[in-house]
Amino acid sequence: MKGYLNVSAPREQRRPMIGVMLPGTNAVEIFAATVEMVKEFDFLIYLPNIDGKARAAFDRLEARFTTDISFFILNAAQLDVVLTFGCLPHVAHGNLLLLTALMREIGVTVLDIQHGLYQWGINFTDDSREQGYSGTSGISMPISTLADQQITWAGVNGIGYPRYKREHLAQPQSHAPILVATNTNWHIYGEEDRYRFRHILRQLFCSLPRTRFIWKPHPAEWSPTNPVLLELINAIRAEPKDFPNVTLVGGGQGDQSTLTELIGRCRAGIATVGTAVIDFEMLRKPCAIFECGAVSSLNAHFVRKDQFGNLKQLLIWLKALEEDTPPPVTGQLVPFDQTALVSYISEAVSRTSSLRVSSERLLPILMRYQRLACC
Known part of the structure; x- marks a missing residue:
């Protein structure tokens, strides 16, 4: 897109225009799930890159x-509210920080919506120590942020889990794969934790050559900035004959199935603590969660969990798996309340109408930010 949106109707005669600022294609799925049934607004989305799956999601949502930040800036005057989904205070997300400012x-009112079960990235002033966690206010409790308001899934004022569904999935047969869902790209993990977890995974794959594993690393674990897990990922890619029972998913190649799609095809899961756990709960699949000192206080808040801290514990759990092995219970799986989300956005639209700068001041501001974006 270039230039300006073709918005001819006066603001009061059209549906509110909601801007959406995404850090990349990884956030598209949770955004689409959040607004899929919301028909009260139009959306203009900015993200720095696009792939076929994201394009299809946007087409489905109409x-x-x-991907042009200048276009988004030039059309900022058309926006009534802006939504973000976890913008990290990191140089990689500089465009989103600029747009938020x-x-x-x-x-224009900025609403930041929770994107992960545990997250700290929804704030922009984080010192890498605040966890955004509260056992009483819902996981990812609002903390310091540049956004005007943060919206969480759980808690008294939560909107529920956007991907919530209660499907009765056919139980895969006993020889179905085990799904490994990992995200060690989190500041609370120390290097020792990452090395120990990598060692467990490598030994697991080698110890059970007749068990099929599907491993879906977090997108950030494919990056050279996260070398510990990437070493094992690269070893599997370089020498697949050494790991014939392991299929990698992600990394921009091959199978690009979503986590929930993969859970449906597997009989159980192995995961680091994170959003994957709530998906295993939702789809009623057993899951063993990696335990270490860094996450023990977080895991302790789950209502029910299976944990492992070493290979022996994990092998015992896998050997004892039965068809009726229960899934984890996070205490955070709440049905999605679309009405609550619409209410939050509608209230924000009203706030924007009273805060919007005058047209005389607007153009110089837009030009200044457009110059900054081009630097």
Whole structure:
């Protein structure tokens, strides 16, 4: 897209235009699940890159999108509210930080919606120590942020889990794969934790050559900035004959199934603590969660869990798996409340109408931010 949106109707005669700022294609799935049934608004999405799966999701939502930050800036005046889904205070997300500052300056209300079961990235002033966690207010409790308001899944004012569904999946046969869902790209893990976890995975794959594993690393674990897990990923890719029972998913190649799609094809899971656990709960699949000192206080809040801290514990759990082995219970799996989300956005639209800067001030601000974006 180039230039300006073709918005001819006066603001009061059209549906509110909601801007959406995503850090990348990884956030598309949770965004789509959140707004899929919301028909009260139009959406204009900015993300720095696009792939076929994201494009298909936007087409399904009939949402306009752009990868051109200048286009998004030039059309900021058309926006009534902006949604973000976990923008990290990191140089890789500099464009989103810039756009958030712009929205605050021109009076467009910014709502930041939870994107992961545990997260700290929804705030922009994090010192890498705050966890955004509360056992009483819902996981990912709001903390310091540039956003005007943070919206969580659980808690008294939560909107529920956007991907919530209660499907009765056919139980895979006993020879179905085990899904390994990992995300060690989190500041609370120390290097020793990562090395220990990698050792467990490598030994697991080699100890059970007749068991099929599907491993879906977090997108950040494919990055050279996270070398510990990447070493094992690269070893599997370079010498697949040494790991004939392991199939990698992700990394921009081959099978690009979502986590929930993979859970449906597997009989059980192995995971680090994170959003994967709530998906295993939702789809009623047993899951063993990696335990270490860094996450013990978080795991302790689950209502029911199976944990492992070494290979022996994991092998015992796998050997004892039965068809009726229960799934984890996080205490955070709440049905999605679309009405609550619409209410939050509608209230924000009203706030924007009273905060919006005058047209005389607007253009110089937009031009200034466009120059900054081009630097």
